[in-house]
Amino acid sequence: MRVTAVLVAYNRRELLRESLEAIAAQSRPVDRIVVVDNASDDGSGDVAAEMLEAWEGRGRLIRLTENTGGAGGFAVGIAAAEVEESTDWIWVMDDDTVPGPDALAGALDAHQRYLESGQDDLAVMGSRVVWTDGEDHPMNTPKPKIGASQWERDRAAKAGCMEIRSISFVSAFLRASRVRELGLPIADYFLWNDDFEFSARMLRGARGLFVPASVVAHKTAKRGSSDQDPGPRFYYEVRNKLWVFRLSPALRGWEKALYIGATARRWLRTLRASSDRGQLLGCLRRGWRDGWRTAPRPDRDVLRNAGVPVDVKIEIDRLTRASNR
Template sequence: MVAYNRRALLGEALAALAAQTRPVDRLIVVDNASEDGSAEFAEERLADWGERARLIRLSENTGGAGGFAVGVAAAVADPRTDWVWVMDDDTVPGPEALAGALAAHARYRETGPDNLAVMGSRVVWTDGEDHPMNTPKAKIGAGRAERERAAAVGAMEIRSISFVSAFLRAARVRELGLPIADYFLWNDDFEFSARLLRGARGLYVPGSVVTHKTRIRGSSDQDPGPRFYYEVRNKLWVFRFSRALRWWESLLYQAASARRWARTMRASADRAQLRDCLRRGWRDGLRTRPRANARVLAGAGVPADALDVVERLDGAPRA
């Protein structure tokens, strides 16, 4: 779990994890240099977990991308880890969220090869309706056998998933590397999950439900403000450098991104700001490339075991 300046929501999320019907084996909270006492609060709450819990306090805000890179690195450092469940501190899992995902995996294993790399929960808002920011689409080009196998276990075949309750296969992470910390915000989960899923299988599991407690029930393209810079720059980085997408997938996503950016501009109350974000994001997306995780996270207080994984996996075929 990555936390940053949302102490009250962090308390809800931790309480919900403690109440899982299938207990969590281990819990790692990565605090991104919060300024509201979140780290101290987490430390108090994690005392009840004993040796099953760990708090990583970073000395600087590395963004969601950096926080997840550190947390996933710390998780896969343990060779016993099979699945890594990731989420933000505004994600409140239902009591059956973990059990539902693992049950789907168990049923999937019974129907064929155990080639799952990613699973994703059903994400709802506080009104119980699907959250448009985190509702995945069915995998384009999935064969009939793929679709039927997923449907047989009450799931849907996917090509990517958000980090709002995603289950990542540790062996696949060790093979293909970590989330790219230099993304800071946005599209890090898209690139990473698509990378893990290229040549593997992923499931959207409606039987695993979490609540994403955002301020409003809307998609991320609803007037994103200054964060639009990261949307533009990072999408260009995906298209230019990532191995996550096949060439035809990249073309489809490029067209979809262009339409989404145009829709975002039309709906914005501050088009001048978004035009500036578009200009700067386009410039940096074309002139730069993501730096190695070890370089981005240097000096951020990453613990030695996680940093060792970061350095070893920097050479993985991520981009």
């Protein structure tokens, strides 16, 4: 199995350095790495360029000319990974994710154990995500797949894992062949729910595993869930969730009904706990309006003037056509 790591960076140069050091120190080495610098202005791109020299041609730095958000950065990075068609797994993470030394080995070992009990239908794997204190990070707590059969649960358990329906991009392993079939994350989401939509799309009709033996640290400033007083970013949560429910093929009808109910409860909790409820209500109104009235633009349009290299643009177009078949 050949693995390409994709890391998206934006203005966290010291965490980026720590993350790149951890990727380079994996007990099972990464085959290639792509770093996407989202137009940082703190020297993150220079840090990446310096550290990638040690990869001796197996590393690639893409310096974007505008901040395309996590969604755009991952779309570019995954497309760049797909330029190398021999890639089997694409390992994605942000620059505040620091993998443990056996994060990659733990995931690949779980995949091998999973193969021993059935066909190779695994599309996504996700790591156990902890905070700096070593406890599970509430922002990235995986949930078991709703409606998983006893056979699915037993097969995952035999591999030391849990069957899942979606995963965050904080250390997710994406099967490259599945990406070639279904296309890229939707860059116009900018941030929030791009990973939910994409992983759920990858996992509709395929298998996904939460792998406790693959451990990474998510070094956020605080140990809390993403809905704790999100500020102006709440706009993207509302708009993008409506885009998922209205337009994405990721979820079946009964799944949408369940997620809509869970989302409504989450939004109410967020509003009640906020220290600036007026700001969040404004985000809710604008997100609700745009979520109903608009649709995400194609990736090639969103990324047209962002400094994407020509070969990656070609790959974005190819994967877009593949997903539209």
